[in-house]
Amino acid sequence: MTRAELIAFIRHQKSFLCVGLDTDITRIPKHLLSEPDPVFSFNKAIIDATQEFCVAYKPNIAFYESQGASGWESLRKTLEYIPPSHFTIADAKRGDIGNTSAMYAHTFFKTYPFNSVTVAPYMGKDSVQPFLDWKDKWTILLALTSNPGAADCEQLEDKAGKRVYEHVLAAATTWAGPEQLMFVAGATRVEELKHLRSIVPDYFLLIPGVGAQGGNLQEVARAAMTADIGILVNASRSILYASLGIDFAQAAAAEALEMQQAMAALML
């Protein structure tokens, strides 16, 4: 999916919502556990219920691989079930030396044909390049997160006061343009999100932390939205587990609709 196609779909849906499929087998409604593949049954119902209100789905790979080979089968079925209109993100945070990153790129671009994958920048350019070599796919590079541990590495400052995540952003913009590179930017510190946006004015940002992690949608949009929209806002637990009962899909739809309506108002 090209940048222009993504933007057009966002305008069509009046939504920049990404639904995070962090599907935890211990948290899905009990009545699904008798299904042959409870995780896929849950995801199918969530996708049916939310696709009208979102533009992207983001399976969190940890939740699938923790189930072993059967989890990867649930992932494959889920990916196949997502409508081709919707942007798909493998939230994997992979990154290693070149020949290993090439294997990870193969995993998430070919074996499981996602549109994009999240990548960790710690090992630098040659660990990211194998993902960028897939020109018709997207790399979503981890930049700034909103967890306390961000202080331990991302927020370290150089002698000029420039932080590690700012170095990562500046370097990465020399590796690839906004047609195939996005950044992960945590949402709970709005001033920082605004600052981050000023460093990468043309790149899409994938913003988690709205919903269960406490970010405010209006503030996030004010800080980071551009003329091309330029943001995907992810919500996972607040949608998936809006109800833990048999009405989970309706509750997820209601939650996604509420976010879509708030987003539509912000896009006017």
Place this chain on the structure above:
Amino acid sequence: MTRAELIAFIRHQKSFLCVGLDTDITRIPKHLLSEPDPVFSFNKAIIDATQEFCVAYKPNIAFYESQGASGWESLRKTLEYIPPSHFTIADAKRGDIGNTSAMYAHTFFKTYPFNSVTVAPYMGKDSVQPFLDWKDKWTILLALTSNPGAADCEQLEDKAGKRVYEHVLAAATTWAGPEQLMFVAGATRVEELKHLRSIVPDYFLLIPGVGAQGGNLQEVARAAMTADIGILVNASRSILYASLGIDFAQAAAAEALEMQQAMAALML
């Protein structure tokens, strides 16, 4: 496996060799491709041929997951086949917010019961803690690598000249002791390896880059070996692909033996 048990096994084997199982289905000998699980058949032969000369095996997870669910089955069989005497490392470089890292820890400590997993530090303490919560398992934290991209993040300096990887090392030693934490330390820059050792005198280092990546075993040992040995030196491609023919296992054994003999000499 405890630190004392690992050290005792290293002394018993007269080896601190870790064999990296970066098993690439496109590089294994053609005669294995008719086997039901060529990757497992290859690994089985490599393990049979090298177990006498090494103390650890390190499957590189990227190579398995790139094959989808069947790759994870090859991984499971490989892990089960590794003798219980040997230390096992899931080379996964995972790391994410807490509840996601908890899932990754479950993957590599429970679903696939490795002794240890490699973890990326970019997101800081709370992304690493869920791995450390498994008190009888090992976390091997990425610190300094030897690829060119190390300059993009790991080697960035603060105003006092302290580098990101030095911050990571210093912080991590406050999170866990040398009984359950090790560090990945690239081998091609020996002066830096010596410096890194001075920051973490008591922790085991997992050192890749000896073999196909060009590090020199004697120099590495001089820089980083301690009274408790304190290092695991990994070789992957130089052993796995010592021969590409039907004699691959004998060639791997010869290569591993040569490294073991060099290590035994260094341990005197």
